[in-house]
Amino acid sequence: MRLSRAAAGVLGTAAVALPLIALPAQAADVSAVQVVKVYYDSPGVDRRSNSSLNGEYVVIKNVTRSTQRIGGWIVHDETGYKYRFPAGTVIKPGKTITLRTGSGRSGTSTHYWGRKQYVWNNDADTATLRNNTGRRLDSCSYDSTRRDYVIC
């Protein structure tokens, strides 16, 4: 009787303690703005036309309920090519910004890197998001030639 009560007590403590330990660790890992998609192999033959370059893109998303200010933040690939979001760039709650490789007129939901070459390797690469102090917030890796994009 005494033993089983003690055992139940231990189990009960464990069941309560586990979520309390797990939650803060998880929260620290979750970035307010995340890399959610990389379309790395532009549709069709890669001819480096502006429309083909713009068929290659990365999508970042504000997963919080507050507007995120991302001026000065950076997206970069494994090679080190960087795009810096201009001062004053914001993402509203739940919204995304699509960063296209080629040229165009940047707006609320689409930015253009302005490159003349592709940035995202068709076989394997990592899209990394950093804030304006250089801290890594999130990244999205892929290693595949079977698909044209990855959802992270």
Ligand SMILES: [Ca+2]
């Ligand atoms: Ca590509």
Ligand SMILES: [Ca+2]
């Ligand atoms: Ca292609």
